[in-house]
Each structure stands twice: as structure tokens, then as C-alpha cells.
Amino acid sequence: xxxxxxxxxxxxxxxxxxxxxxxxxxxxxxxxxxxxxxxxxxxxxxxxxxxxxxxxxxxxxxxxxxxxxxxxxxxxxxxxxxxxxxxxxxxxxxxxxxxxxxxxxxxxxxxxxxxxxxxxxxxxxxxxxxxxxxxxxxxxxxxxxxxxxxxxxxxxxxxxxxxxxxxxxxxxxxxxxxxxxxxxxxxxxxxxxxxxxxxxxxxxxxxxxxxxxxxxxxxxxxxxxxxxxxxxxxxxxxxxxxxxxxxxxxxxxxxxxxxxxxxxxxxxxxxxxxxxxxxxxxxxxxxxxxxxxxxxxxxxxxxxxxxxxxxxxxxxxxxxxxxxxxxxxxxxxxxxxxxxxxxxxxxxxxxxxxxxxxxxxxxxxxxxxxxxxxxxxxxxxxxxxxxxxxxxxxxxxxxxxxxxxxxxxxxxxxxxxxxxxxxxxxxxxxxxxxxxxxxxxxxxxxxxxxxxxxxxxxxxxxxx
Numbered sequence: 001x002x003x004x005x006x007x008x009x010x011x012x013x014x015x016x017x018x019x020x021x022x023x024x025x026x027x028x029x030x031x032x033x034x035x036x037x038x039x040x041x042x043x044x045x046x047x048x049x050x051x052x053x054x055x056x057x058x059x060x061x062x063x064x065x066x067x068x069x070x071x072x073x074x075x076x077x078x079x080x081x082x083x084x085x086x087x088x089x090x091x092x093x094x095x096x097x098x099x100x101x102x103x104x105x106x107x108x109x110x111x112x113x114x115x116x117x118x119x120x121x122x123x124x125x126x127x128x129x130x131x132x133x134x135x136x137x138x139x140x141x142x143x144x145x146x147x148x149x150x151x152x153x154x155x156x157x158x159x160x161x162x163x164x165x166x167x168x169x170x171x172x173x174x175x176x177x178x179x180x181x182x183x184x185x186x187x188x189x190x191x192x193x194x195x196x197x198x199x200x201x202x203x204x205x206x207x208x209x210x211x212x213x214x215x216x217x218x219x220x221x222x223x224x225x226x227x228x229x230x231x232x233x234x235x236x237x238x239x240x241x242x243x244x245x246x247x248x249x250x251x252x253x254x255x256x257x258x259x260x261x262x263x264x265x266x267x268x269x270x271x272x273x274x275x276x277x278x279x280x281x282x283x284x285x286x287x288x289x290x291x292x293x294x295x296x297x298x299x300x301x302x303x304x305x306x307x308x309x310x311x312x313x314x315x316x317x318x319x320x321x322x323x324x325x326x327x328x329x330x331x332x333x334x335x336x337x338x339x340x341x342x343x344x345x346x347x348x349x350x351x352x353x354x355x356x357x358x359x360x361x362x363x364x365x366x367x368x369x370x371x372x373x374x375x376x377x378x379x380x381x382x383x384x385x386x387x388x389x390x391x392x393x394x395x396x397x398x399x400x401x402x403x404x405x406x407x408x409x410x411x412x413x414x415x416x417x418x419x420x421x422x423x424x425x426x427x428x429x430x431x432x433x434x435x436x437x438x439x440x441x442x443x444x445x446x447x448x449x450x451x452x453x454x455x456x457x458x459x460x461x462x463x464x
């Protein structure tokens with residue numbers, strides 16, 4: 001049987017979701033009939049972009065577009081957000097960077113009716129990504145959509161189908177697929193240098209109440225900027241169960257389970273996508289998640305400490321873990337039978353060490369087959385020939401890596417728009433990371449080990 005969210009009135013909510021989703025998709029299809037791409041972009045034609053969702057991540061999108069405009073003809077012609085202050089702020093940023101006033105819209109269908117927009121960048125709440133992506137491609141626009149691609153499985157399927165039925169170029173916001181060091185690690189693994197991979201571990205940590213205290217809510221010092229009359233609460237819910245207007249839910253949605261899976265949607269989406277890239281995988285076999293609210297007992301619903309373990313078809317274990325309670329040495333580790341790749345830093349870090357340490361020649365350190373350390377090991381013993389992964393022409397690797405505003409990833413999308421080809425992070429990649437995130441969240445809330453049924457594309461509670 002299929003496993004749903006562990007939540008009161010689950011069956012009622014499931015039927016409600018189906019009805020609401022069907023209504024939203026039908027409305028979108030009626031208001032925005034699918035149109036073929038009508039403008040062939042030449043090398044010197046100016047690409048006209050629009051921003052859908054004008055919160056904090058949208059600020060990064062406009063920054064990326066401005067950087068890209070130094071390389072290719074490009075402009076932001078429109079911004080859209082149902083909150084008046086958010087769209088005014090983003091329009092002001094566009095004016096400051098480009099010297100032009102973008103047209104502002106409250107509702108997406110108004111903006112998407114504009115025929116001269118080539119591409120739309122989506123930076124809205126997690127629960128809105130998939131549905132809005134459908135609207136964008138059905139309007140005949142190319143799309144850059146932030147992760148997670150979807151956090152409801154049926155919505156992910158519908159959005160994937162809409163993209164594949166269109167002629168649009170859609171890029172996921174999983175920018176590490178365009179970065180040199182993750183790609184170099186993929187090539188090392190696939191070359192067989194560290195042997196058969198048995199385990200991948202990621203631990204990405206901070207020591208802060210992540211996603212709380214978003215500007216715009218009364219913090220005792222500044223007044224509340226977000227007022228219900230300045231937005232459209234029902235439109236923001238976008239089919240989720242109705243509840244009274246709450247500025248915390250609106251702006252800090254990552255903490256509330258109806259709208260986001262928090263750690264899983266935000267960081268596991270990147271972590272799982274990297275694993276899929278490195279191992280050429282598309283879905284887990286099973287997922288088991290645990291965690292809780294251990295430090296930041298501030299009314300949030302999603303965990304501030306979480307761990308999930310996946311098994312994969314190629315026969316390896318992938319464990320992802322995050323704590324918001326201690327920031328000590330985030331890392332990723334890829335363990336093969338013939339060696340190990342270690343990444344120093346959290347999500348996006350570019351400093352990778354490859355070593356023979358841990359390989360078959362060191363079968364049991366307690367039997368004197370492995371190195372003996374009397375101090376922190378650093379790069380390890382010379383006989384294991386450890387080396388830092390370096391990519392010619394790329395920036396020097398470090399434990400921080402590039403920030404989210406990745407010019408290379410945006411340029412990849414823009415070039416794909418001109419060439420009408422698939423970008424680096426396709427809708428299939430987005431659907432794959434969504435499977436992992438949704439399985440992790442449902443396992444956490446249900447307390448069950450869950451499985452992916454590849455033939456039916458459903459999450460089930462028994463081995464397939």
C-alpha cells in the first residue's frame with residue numbers, strides 16, 4: 001500500500017489535495033494554453049527574463065543575471081510577487097543594477113500573458129515550485145526553478161509531465177551540476193580509482209536557528225512589515241489546507257511541515273543530487289529517517305536535527321545528517337573498496353581529498369594493517385598517496401566553495417535557451433532529488449522505513 005504523510009485526517013487531506021491540485025492545474029491550463037516557443041534567439045539577441053517570487057533567493061537570481069549580462073545580452077523585464085513590498089524591493093534592485101524599470105505584477109498569470117518574456121526564474125516557497133513551473137512552461141516560457149523541484153509526489157509527476165510535453169528549456173537550481181569540482185569527483189568515481197563505492201556520508205552543520213527571524217516579522221524591535229492586506233494569503237497557500245494568516249508561516253515557511261520539509265527540502269535536495277550525479281543514480285531503494293526539535297524550541301514543526309539513511313540500486317548506503325546545534329567540521333565522505341574521497345566543508349564546498357587510505361590493503365587498523373595516528377591525521381600517511389583534487393582553470397578549492405549565485409549554472413541555462421538543448425540540471429534530475437527528499441520527510445513523520453516502487457513510481461512501506 002502507498003504510504004502518505006503521518007498527519008491527522010490523512011485520507012481527507014489526500015482527497016482535498018487531489019481536488020485542489022486538479023483545479024489549480026485545470027485553471028492554469030485554461031488560462032495559459034500551451035504554446036510552442038516562438039522566438040529563435042540569435043547569439044546577439046537580448047534574452048528577456050522575469051522573476052517569479054521576489055523574496056531573498058530572488059535577490060540572488062537578479063545578482064546572477066546582472067553578472068551574466070556582462071557576457072551575453074540580457075535583461076530583467078518583469079518581476080512578480082503577491083506581496084507588494086517584495087515586488088517593489090526587487091524592482092528597485094533591477095533598476096539599480098540595470099538602470100531600467102521592470103514591469104511589476106501581483107499575479108503570475110498576468111505576467112505570463114506578456115508575449116516578449118523568454119524565461120522565468122522561480123524563487124517562491126517550496127510548496128509552490130512545481131505548480132508554478134507548470135504555469136511557466138504552459139505559457140511557452142523557459143524556466144529556471146529553485147530546489148526542491150517538488151515536495152509532493154503527485155505535483156512532481158505533474159510538473160515533470162508538463163515540462164516533457166512542452167518545448168521549454170528547464171533548469172533546476174541545483175547549481176553543483178555545473179561546478180568543476182563535483183564533476184571532477186564524478187569522473188574519479190566512474191574511472192574506478194577508488195573501487196566499488198559502498199558508502200557515502202554527508203554531515204552539514206550549523207549552530208543557529210536556521211530560517212527563523214526572517215526580516216519582515218515583528219521581533220520586538222521592528223514593526224511587522226508583512227500585513228495581510230498587502231498580499232493574497234489564499235493565493236500563497238496554493239491549495240494547502242486553509243489556516244488563519246500567519247506572517248511566520250508566510251516568511252518562515254521552511255519551518256512548517258505543510259509547506260516545506262525543512263532540512264530535507266533545503267539541504268538534502270543538494271546532497272542527494274550530488275550523490276545522484278556522482279553515482280549516476282536516479283532514485284533510492286529505501287529511506288529511514290529520524291531526528292527531532294532538540295535545540296530551537298520556538299514553535300517550529302520541522303526538525304532542527306535530522307538524519308536519513310538511503311540504500312541505492314547499485315548497492316551502496318547513503319547517509320545524510322544535519323544538526324542546527326553545533327557547527328563542527330561539516331564533511332562529505334565517499335568510501336570505496338580501494339580508497340576514499342573526503343570533502344571538507346558543507347554544502348557546496350570544493351575541497352576534496354582523494355586517498356588510498358581505507359582501501360583493501362588496510363583491512364583492519366587494529367591488526368596493524370592500517371595507519372596508527374597519535375595526532376590528527378591531516379593528509380594521512382605518505383604510502384596512501386593522498387592528494388587534493390584540483391581542476392585546471394578552476395578556482396583554488398576550499399572548504400567554503402562558491403556561493404549560491406553561481407554564474408556558470410545560469411550561463412549553462414542561458415546557452416541552452418539559445419541552442420534549444422537540455423541544460424546540466426534537467427527536470428529528470430529535479431524529479432530524482434525530489435524522490436529522495438519526499439521519502440526522507442515521509443519516513444521522518446511516519447517513523448517507518450519506506451521504499452520506492454520504480455514501476456508504479458510510488459512510495460510504499462514494503463520492500464519491492
